[in-house]
Amino acid sequence: MTSNRLNLPGIPPIDAAAQDLARARQATLTKPPGSLGRLEELSAQLAGIQGTPHPSVARRAVIVMAADHGVAEEGVSAYPQEVTRQMVANFLHGGAAINVLARQAGARVTVINIGVRGPLPLAGDALEEHKPVTGFDRRIAAGTANMTREPAMSRGQAEASICVGLEAVGLETSQGLDVLATGDMGIANTTASAAIAAAITGRPVAEVTGRGTGVEGAAFARKVRTVELALEVNHPDPRDGIDVLSKVGGLEIGGLVGVILGAAAKRIPVVLDGFISGAAALIACALRPEARAYLIASHRSAEAGHRAVLEYLGLEPLLDLRLRLGEGTGAVLALQLLEAAVRTLREMATFAEANVTGGQT
Amino acid sequence: MTSNRLNLPGIPPIDAAAQDLARARQATLTKPPGSLGRLEELSAQLAGIQGTPHPSVARRAVIVMAADHGVAEEGVSAYPQEVTRQMVANFLHGGAAINVLARQAGARVTVINIGVRGPLPLAGDALEEHKPVTGFDRRIAAGTANMTREPAMSRGQAEASICVGLEAVGLETSQGLDVLATGDMGIANTTASAAIAAAITGRPVAEVTGRGTGVEGAAFARKVRTVELALEVNHPDPRDGIDVLSKVGGLEIGGLVGVILGAAAKRIPVVLDGFISGAAALIACALRPEARAYLIASHRSAEAGHRAVLEYLGLEPLLDLRLRLGEGTGAVLALQLLEAAVRTLREMATFAEANVTGGQT
Numbered sequence: 063m064t065s066n067r068l069n070l071p072g073i074p075p076i077d078a079a080a081q082d083l084a085r086a087r088q089a090t091l092t093k094p095p096g097s098l099g100r101l102e103e104l105s106a107q108l109a110g111i112q113g114t115p116h117p118s119v120a121r122r123a124v125i126v127m128a129a130d131h132g133v134a135e136e137g138v139s140a141y142p143q144e145v146t147r148q149m150v151a152n153f154l155h156g157g158a159a160i161n162v163l164a165r166q167a168g169a170r171v172t173v174i175n176i177g178v179r180g181p182l183p184l185a186g187d188a189l190e191e192h193k194p195v196t197g198f199d200r201r202i203a204a205g206t207a208n209m210t211r212e213p214a215m216s217r218g219q220a221e222a223s224i225c226v227g228l229e230a231v232g233l234e235t236s237q238g239l240d241v242l243a244t245g246d247m248g249i250a251n252t253t254a255s256a257a258i259a260a261a262i263t264g265r266p267v268a269e270v271t272g273r274g275t276g277v278e279g280a281a282f283a284r285k286v287r288t289v290e291l292a293l294e295v296n297h298p299d300p301r302d303g304i305d306v307l308s309k310v311g312g313l314e315i316g317g318l319v320g321v322i323l324g325a326a327a328k329r330i331p332v333v334l335d336g337f338i339s340g341a342a343a344l345i346a347c348a349l350r351p352e353a354r355a356y357l358i359a360s361h362r363s364a365e366a367g368h369r370a371v372l373e374y375l376g377l378e379p380l381l382d383l384r385l386r387l388g389e390g391t392g393a394v395l396a397l398q399l400l401e402a403a404v405r406t407l408r409e410m411a412t413f414a415e416a417n418v419t420g421g422q423t
Numbered sequence: 424m425t426s427n428r429l430n431l432p433g434i435p436p437i438d439a440a441a442q443d444l445a446r447a448r449q450a451t452l453t454k455p456p457g458s459l460g461r462l463e464e465l466s467a468q469l470a471g472i473q474g475t476p477h478p479s480v481a482r483r484a485v486i487v488m489a490a491d492h493g494v495a496e497e498g499v500s501a502y503p504q505e506v507t508r509q510m511v512a513n514f515l516h517g518g519a520a521i522n523v524l525a526r527q528a529g530a531r532v533t534v535i536n537i538g539v540r541g542p543l544p545l546a547g548d549a550l551e552e553h554k555p556v557t558g559f560d561r562r563i564a565a566g567t568a569n570m571t572r573e574p575a576m577s578r579g580q581a582e583a584s585i586c587v588g589l590e591a592v593g594l595e596t597s598q599g600l601d602v603l604a605t606g607d608m609g610i611a612n613t614t615a616s617a618a619i620a621a622a623i624t625g626r627p628v629a630e631v632t633g634r635g636t637g638v639e640g641a642a643f644a645r646k647v648r649t650v651e652l653a654l655e656v657n658h659p660d661p662r663d664g665i666d667v668l669s670k671v672g673g674l675e676i677g678g679l680v681g682v683i684l685g686a687a688a689k690r691i692p693v694v695l696d697g698f699i700s701g702a703a704a705l706i707a708c709a710l711r712p713e714a715r716a717y718l719i720a721s722h723r724s725a726e727a728g729h730r731a732v733l734e735y736l737g738l739e740p741l742l743d744l745r746l747r748l749g750e751g752t753g754a755v756l757a758l759q760l761l762e763a764a765v766r767t768l769r770e771m772a773t774f775a776e777a778n779v780t781g782g783q784t
Contacts, residue, residue, distance in 0.1 A: 092513055092518060094636040095637065096637075097746065097748040098746060101746075140781075141781045144780060145779060145781060152772055152777040157770075157777050161770075162767050163763055166763060166766055275455040276457075383760070385458065385461075385462070387458040391459070395763055398759040401527060409518075409526075410518060410520055411516070411518025418506060418510060419503055419509060420502045
């Protein structure tokens with residue numbers, strides 16, 4: 063287990079020369095220049111991140127951080143808190159959406175219990191016909207405290223959660239890794255993410271609070287008020303990412319902060335899922351602005367605050383399918399688009415090779 | 424070769440019972456209801472189309488119709504007309520974007536020369552390490568006539584082009600087929616498609632004419648004027664799809680009309696590529712409005728007129744990646760999303776199976 067004394071890794075700048083080489087190759091391929099749209103930009107970004115004009119996304123993993131939230135007792139979710147634990151068990155048995163979509167995408171699934179309440183079997187207990195899932199127990203606490211009354215966690219716990227994420231990246235890279243997707247599970251974590259988004263982007267709480275798993279009417283008004291109260295009680299300092307994370311964040315969000323920073327430090331592209339991963343990215347970039355260049359926004363979530371998060375980070379999502387499930391589902395769906403970007407860059411014939419007129423452009 | 428006396432197949436209504444069963448199963452799966460967004464709708468649409476609550480998209484093909492356009496002599500493209508022929512050769516050698524993306528998607532590629540100028544080798548001559556491409560020679564004419572001076576083709580040629588599409592679907596289904604993607608190649612075919620879009624949707628030519636392969640400035644103004652002239656000279660009747668197709672269409676567009684109608688008749692979902700496939704869909708739905716329910720819009724093209732086409736057809740695209748390449752590239756990219764829709768419907772655990780609280784919603 064990593065020490066919880068926070069020692070953030072340095073993040074290198076992306077490789078502009080590799081990025082330029084990828085762009086130059088795109089211009090020689092048998093298509094009108096720019097006609098593959100965002101796939102062309104994506105291929106260049108991946109080249110810059112990986113430091114090679116021949117980027118690869120062959121070895122893939124999604125890390126799903128799971129934790130509970132004390133603020134759930136305010137009635138901010140359509141589901142009871144025990145669903146966090148039940149869904150982690152579902153992940154480990156291969157029955158959740160993230161399992162299905164990760165199998166399709168050829169991505170390993172690593173589930174980390176960083177703060178789930180109640181007992182969890184974390185042996186790799188996946189169904190035989192399915193790609194195995196790995197579970198790790200790195201529980202820092204049995205969920206956070208209720209942030210409407212006190213800080214969600216101590217500064218030390220927040221730092222420890224980031225260390226778990228850094229460690230998780232190390233475990234993945236030791237197995238071989240080209241691209242990493244982020245995922246989350248935690249009943250009430252859209253409430254924590256809304257508080258983070260309001261604190262860091264400065265947008266009004268009502269604008270960044272969404273329906274989560276499906277809260278409506280009076281329950282939604284209560285959720286907005288809960289976020290406002292958490293901010294009033296805790297006064298998180300937006301210039302201090304650890305302060306925001308500890309006061310109004312969550313253990314799984316801290317874990318994802320570590321995943322993002324750890325991957326960026328190793329030049330591994332990070333494919334962000336939706337609102338919770340976006341909240342983690344806000345904190346990661348508050349701590350290390352250089353991490354921003356390593357981020358790829360997989361999709362725009364139906365969750366209201368995600369738009370503000372993406373705008374603040376300057377990220378344009380690849381997909382917009384009204385997803386609002388979390389778990390990393392949007393992130394693994396987008397892996398196919400990264401593969402398309404890489405494969406067209408690598409496999410398409412050039413104008414010269416194919417004897418097609420017009421390659422001078 | 425099919426007779427060119429047009430005998431359009433009947434198109435059955437989609438199976439509402441199968442669609443409802445798919446929706447009912449979605450509500451039992453371990454996720455908040457609706458949280459997989461468009462994937463849930465898509466799974467229900469596929470169930471309705473295929474007439475089973477367990478739809479499949481395992482066996483996939485993309486049909487790429489290729490033809491030349493007499494209107495190319497008006498200077499409406501950034502590329503010379505010979506590029507149509509050169510790119511078809513590129514398809515047959517496996518070097519084009521459609522080859523790369525179809526290999527990734529596990530889709531067969533069938534290229535049909537329905538009206539390319541100049542000689543073409545159409546033997547299956549693909550690179551050995553790559554998925555083979557099948558080429559068919561069904562050439563009706565060496566390109567269309569210049570529609571600014573006369574009809575692009577005769578009514579008989581237009582009907583024959585539709586028959587080629589119907590035949591192509593038969594060839595594909597005889598090999599086993601669950602889903603069909605549409606693709607095109609033809610220098611100047613965004614000009615023909617703009618004329619079709621203006622004729623059928625009633626939108627102004629300037630609104631539905633785009634940059635195509637990359638025309639700018641005076642060349643773009645000339646392209647708009649060319650489309651206007653073609654409509655003035657020919658007066659296509661928007662209530663008569665064959666009239667529009669023959670006067671301002673193209674042979675590959677007619678081929679795709681047949682592909683759409685033939686697939687719908689056999690309850691096979693049709694994944695439309697961009698603007699040219701959309702123009703074919705306008706004509707197909709003018710001929711057989713029932714075909715509309717079998718269409719899936721893969722993406723919103725960067726080509727200006729595509730938005731008007733999708734709005735007219737009432738189709739919401741799955742992807743928006745600023746693609747403007749054609750060939751079927753957007754359509755095969757979207758196949759992964761269809762697979763995700765089908766796999767989540769089939770493979771996810773239910774609330775009851777996974778012992779997760781909350782399935783009553």
